[in-house]
Amino acid sequence: MEIVPVFKIGILNAWIPLIPMLILYVSTMRVTAARESGKSGDFRLTKKENTTAYAILLVMVIAFIYAIFLPLKLGIAWLLSGLIIYLCGIVFTIAAVINFATSPRDKVITKGLYGVSRNPMYIGIVITQIGLGITCASWLYLLLTAVLIILLNSNSSAEERYCLYVYGDEYRKYMIRTPRWIGKLRS
Numbered sequence: 001m002e003i004v005p006v007f008k009i010g011i012l013n014a015w016i017p018l019i020p021m022l023i024l025y026v027s028t029m030r031v032t033a034a035r036e037s038g039k040s041g042d043f044r045l046t047k048k049e050n051t052t053a054y055a056i057l058l059v060m061v062i063a064f065i066y067a068i069f070l071p072l073k074l075g076i077a078w079l080l081s082g083l084i085i086y087l088c089g090i091v092f093t094i095a096a097v098i099n100f101a102t103s104p105r106d107k108v109i110t111k112g113l114y115g116v117s118r119n120p121m122y123i124g125i126v127i128t129q130i131g132l133g134i135t136c137a138s139w140l141y142l143l144l145t146a147v148l149i150i151l152l153n154s155n156s157s158a159e160e161r162y163c164l165y166v167y168g169d170e171y172r173k174y175m176i177r178t179p180r181w182i183g184k185l186r187s
Contacts, residue, residue, distance in 0.1 A: 008069060008071060009068065009069060012071060012072050012074070013067065013068060013069065013070055013071050013072065014066075014067035014068075014070040014071075014072060014132055014135070014136045014138075014141070015064070015067045015068045015070075016072075017072075017083075017086055017132055017135065018064055018067050018132070020090060021090070021125075021128055021132075022064070024090065024093055024094065024097070025060075025125070027097065028093070028097050028100075028121060031097060031100060031101045032100070043162055043165045043166075045158055046158075049155070049157075049158035052151055052154045052155050052158065053155060053158075055151050056148065056151045056152065056155060059144055059147055059148050059151060060148070062144060063129070063141065063144045063145075063148075066140065066141065066144070067132070067136075067141070070136045070138055070141065071136065072135055072136055073135060073136055073137040075137075078134060078135060078136075078137045079135055081134055082131050082132065082133070082134030082135025082136070082137075083131065083135055084131070085127060085130055085131030085134060086127075086128050086131025086132055086135060087131070088127055088131070089124050089125070089126070089127030089128030089129070089130070089131055090124070090128055091124075092113070092120065092123060092124035092127055093120075093121055093124025093125060093127075093128065094124075095112060095113055095120070095124075096112070096113045096114070096120035096121040096123075096124055097121065098112070099111055099112035099113055099114050099120070100114070100121065107167075107170070108163070108167050108170050108171050108174045110174060110178070114178075115178070115185075116178070116179075116182065116185065117178065117179060117180070117181055117182050118156070118160070118174070118175065118178050118179070118180050118181075119152070119156050119159075119180060119181060122152045122156065122181075123181060123182065125148075125152070126145065126148065126149055126152070129141075129144075129145040129148060130142065130145055133145055153180075153181075156180060160175065160180075
């Protein structure tokens with residue numbers, strides 16, 4: 001990995017693997033919006049939660065713009081290991097979106113990946129970003145991913161507050177037994 005990233009526009013840059021990620025992210029937003037429509041009632045995000053949401057969007061836009069100028073590392077080790085991690089993240093995110101979309105709208109989602117993590121879509125996004133950073137051998141891209149992890153962790157608190165508002169004690173019980181990210185399930 002280089003300390004100073006190489007910037008050049010090319011056909012073999014990181015924007016190519018970003019295309020499926022963008023399609024997946026837009027699909028995720030649409031599924032979430034459709035599932036959650038009409039549930040918010042009087043629920044409002046705090047100023048800090050709104051700022052965090054915009055910061056996540058900003059980091060994602062910066063990562064995308066950077067990816068346009070970021071060449072893929074065509075050496076076998078970087079490319080292969082990064083692509084394997086990237087593809088695992090894509091599959092993980094797709095599975096989480098399917099679990100989310102096929103669950104009843106009036107119940108807490110506990111099936112599939114949501115049975116082992118309260119935020120499997122975020123985990124999938126982070127895995128894809130890490131894979132892409134390795135594929136390009138870019139410290140800067142991995143640094144953006146670290147910032148994204150911090151922001152997603154902060155944003156998950158707002159989502160949990162919303163779920164408590166909508167689902168009440170059912171979600172509180174789910175929070176007690178299911179870790180926010182990954183870890184040991186509690187009985």
